[in-house]
Amino acid sequence: MLLQSLSEACGLSGNEAEVRNLILKEVQGLVDEHRIDSLGNLITLKRCSSTGAARPRRVMIAAHMDEVGLMVTHIEKSGHLRFSKVGGLDDRTLLSKVVLVGNDRVPGVIGAKPIHLLKEKERHQVVETDQMYIDIGTSSKEETERAVKRGDYVAFATRFSRLEGGLVKGKAFDDRAGCAALIELLRGRGSYPSDLYGVFTVQEEIGLRGARVAAYAVEPDYAFAFEGTVCDDLPKKKDLSPTTILGGGAAITLADRSFFADKRLVKLLVETAEKNGVPYQFKQPMVGATDAGRIHLAREGVPSVAVAVPCRYIHSPVNILSLSDFENLVRLMSLALVALPTLWPSP
Amino acid sequence: MKELIARLVEAYGPSGNEEQVRALIQDEIKAHVDEARVDALGNLVALLKSDPDGQGKPPTRVMVAAHMDEIGIIVTHIDEKGFLRFAPIGGLTPLTLLGNRAVFANGVMGTFGMEKREILPTEKPKLDRMFLDIGTPDKESALKLVSVGDAAAFSRGFAQAGNRLLAKAMDDRIGCAILIQVVKTLKKNPNDIYFVFTVQEEVGCRGAVTSTYGVQPDLAIAVDATDTGDTPESRPMNVTLGKGPAIKVKDAGMLAHPAVRRLLVEAAKGLGIPYQLEVLEGGPTDAMVMQTSREGVPSGVVSIPCRYVHSPSEMVDYDDVTNAVKLLTKVLEDRVAI
Ligand SMILES: [Zn+2]
Numbered sequence: 001m002l003l004q005s006l007s008e009a010c011g012l013s014g015n016e017a018e019v020r021n022l023i024l025k026e027v028q029g030l031v032d033e034h035r036i037d038s039l040g041n042l043i044t045l046k047r048c049s050s051t052g053a054a055r056p057r058r059v060m061i062a063a064h065m066d067e068v069g070l071m072v073t074h075i076e077k078s079g080h081l082r083f084s085k086v087g088g089l090d091d092r093t094l095l096s097k098v099v100l101v102g103n104d105r106v107p108g109v110i111g112a113k114p115i116h117l118l119k120e121k122e123r124h125q126v127v128e129t130d131q132m133y134i135d136i137g138t139s140s141k142e143e144t145e146r147a148v149k150r151g152d153y154v155a156f157a158t159r160f161s162r163l164e165g166g167l168v169k170g171k172a173f174d175d176r177a178g179c180a181a182l183i184e185l186l187r188g189r190g191s192y193p194s195d196l197y198g199v200f201t202v203q204e205e206i207g208l209r210g211a212r213v214a215a216y217a218v219e220p221d222y223a224f225a226f227e228g229t230v231c232d233d234l235p236k237k238k239d240l241s242p243t244t245i246l247g248g249g250a251a252i253t254l255a256d257r258s259f260f261a262d263k264r265l266v267k268l269l270v271e272t273a274e275k276n277g278v279p280y281q282f283k284q285p286m287v288g289a290t291d292a293g294r295i296h297l298a299r300e301g302v303p304s305v306a307v308a309v310p311c312r313y314i315h316s317p318v319n320i321l322s323l324s325d326f327e328n329l330v331r332l333m334s335l336a337l338v339a340l341p342t343l344w345p346s347p
Numbered sequence: 348m349k350e351l352i353a354r355l356v357e358a359y360g361p362s363g364n365e366e367q368v369r370a371l372i373q374d375e376i377k378a379h380v381d382e383a384r385v386d387a388l389g390n391l392v393a394l395l396k397s398d399p400d401g402q403g404k405p406p407t408r409v410m411v412a413a414h415m416d417e418i419g420i421i422v423t424h425i426d427e428k429g430f431l432r433f434a435p436i437g438g439l440t441p442l443t444l445l446g447n448r449a450v451f452a453n454g455v456m457g458t459f460g461m462e463k464r465e466i467l468p469t470e471k472p473k474l475d476r477m478f479l480d481i482g483t484p485d486k487e488s489a490l491k492l493v494s495v496g497d498a499a500a501f502s503r504g505f506a507q508a509g510n511r512l513l514a515k516a517m518d519d520r521i522g523c524a525i526l527i528q529v530v531k532t533l534k535k536n537p538n539d540i541y542f543v544f545t546v547q548e549e550v551g552c553r554g555a556v557t558s559t560y561g562v563q564p565d566l567a568i569a570v571d572a573t574d575t576g577d578t579p580e581s582r583p584m585n586v587t588l589g590k591g592p593a594i595k596v597k598d599a600g601m602l603a604h605p606a607v608r609r610l611l612v613e614a615a616k617g618l619g620i621p622y623q624l625e626v627l628e629g630g631p632t633d634a635m636v637m638q639t640s641r642e643g644v645p646s647g648v649v650s651i652p653c654r655y656v657h658s659p660s661e662m663v664d665y666d667d668v669t670n671a672v673k674l675l676t677k678v679l680e681d682r683v684a685i
């Protein structure tokens with residue numbers, strides 16, 4: 001399964017090559033052109049169906065290849081690795097996790113003090129990253145340095161697997177779910193009514209950096225960002241809404257911290273979903289940020305919207321998503337791309 | 348001009364929802380400009396072409412900008428009892444909400460309430476304890492009026508207090524009013540002037556990013572409201588209501604280009620109108636992103652001193668407003684060169 005290989009590939013922000021190679025292998029036969037830009041974005045083009053004289057409209061769909069994780073900052077005399085975070089991670093999710101260090105995937109464990117040795121006070125404290133270390137089994141600095149080095153990226157060693165109810169678990173669904181959906185979309189049809197730029201971006205998790213330059217280069221007329229997004233649908237004490245609901249369908253962003261979705265595109269998605277009976281939901285406004293936050297500001301501005309697969313426990317070593325949401329996102333977008341010309345100003 | 352200001356400040360337009368303000372402005376300026384277009388993000392970009400100068404020199408492209416949007420709230424959840432939970436749009440101070448009303452684009456009105464209602468003396472109430480009550484008894488009836496994602500702005504009428512004007516959204520409809528007045532006042536025009544009414548300033552100067560890229564100006568001036576330091580025991584700041592338009596030296600987002608600052612100062616001196624220099628700890632304004640557009644644009648700001656910024660009762664001095672119109676008109680009626 002495509003989502004499985006994407007999820008198990010390692011590609012932290014700034015080090016997306018492994019993921020990019022995997023994607024490139026999948027899409028090469030599906031697109032007319034592709035290139036890798038100076039920051040490492042993979043920009044693919046699937047040409048439109050019509051051969052009319054007018055300049056074809058350009059639609060950009062972005063999904064980011066990078067994932068959150070850690071980076072080795074220091075090697076102790078004892079051989080243990082100190083690290084810092086790459087992207088937003090909660091310290092509480094790190095202890096006792098199995099990790100893979102460097103491109104050679106050297107296995108290690110983020111050590112935790114056994115409960116027997118914890119002082120009463122420590123039981124109520126969150127251990128912060130700078131107190132943690134990674135144990136790769138070595139016992140001296142020299143021995144460690146033969147296997148890994150300072151600056152190596154550290155990914156979680158989470159295996160993908162199926163759960164009950166059509167759910168799956170794995171790591172990096174934010175945003176490998178988006179990458180997989182974009183690949184499915186490129187696979188779905190020979191062509192769409194507009195030139196479709198499928199863009200697999202870098203460095204989203206550390207500030208939407210890849211999308212900025214990719215959108216500048218592509219100069220799209222419309223843009224969509226595919227995401228794996230926050231889902232907190234577990235029971236709550238107060239009557240407050242979850243950000244998204246697992247199994248509730250493709251999650252459409254109205255507004256988040258990085259942008260306001262274009263109202264015409266939101267309307268197009270909603271009407272398309274309702275006409276075709278595709279389940280959809282609105283993501284709770286003003287939560288999170290996506291590549292759309294940069295794309296919509298490119299050059300003279302680009303009408304943009306984000307559509308996402310809800311993922312429980314994102315930005316942690318293990319996430320859960322519902323395959324039905326994934327399929328609904330692909331279905332909704334493939335229909336919406338066909339309906340998109342209704343938005344074009346009449347000549 | 349007060350009638351124009353009253354209509355502008357009372358219009359509805361939280362960030363991302365500037366359509367009503369834009370329509371009003373479009374109506375006001377269309378007879379006075381050569382072209383006006385709305386860009387992909389919703390900015391209104393109007394061009395007043397230069398008078399022919401007979402020497403064939405290309406005119407300077409000057410961009411003057413004011414933002415149409417105001418702060419507000421966005422509905423994030425509608426509960427079983429019909430109360431609306433919300434997130435802020437822009438810099439909203441929780442204390443300014445209690446006792447106030449908010450209105451949606453469709454006219455639906457609500458008032459703010461808070462869980463547990465009493466505020467402890469040591470406590471600053473947080474927005475996540477607050478809700479908007481639109482008078483609906485349950486979720487179903489609320490859903491007939493509003494949806495998640497709808498935005499609301501303060502509801503507050505325009506009023507005068509002596510020579511001072513009181514309203515919500517003075518930040519930055521006062522800038523919009525000044526630009527409109529300048530368009531109508533200009534007698535000659537040796538420059539290509541782009542009057543730009545921007546969107547989404549309050550959430551990160553987003554409209555100015557794309558509109559400045561599109562206009563590609565040689566020089567840019569933003570017109571916006573700024574804080575003052577003239578109320579009892581306020582934070583020290585050398586800007587006073589009624590002492591003239593403020594010419595920005597710096598804020599948290601930018602250092603004004605010294606040549607643009609000089610241009611404005613010289614014009615004020617030439618006119619003999621009062622002005623003050625502004626050093627603001629807070630910020631930024633649209634000028635921050637205008638300055639770094641493409642290869643860089645010399646930029647400055649004419650600020651209108653405004654008390655109680657980001658509250659439903661922002662106060663400006665009418666003389667500061669009319670002097671700002673005179674100042675900008677003077678600058679634009681000469682060939683701008685720096
Ligand atoms: Zn993320």
Ligand SMILES: [Zn+2]
Pocket residue numbers: 414518519548571572
């Ligand atoms: Zn302002």
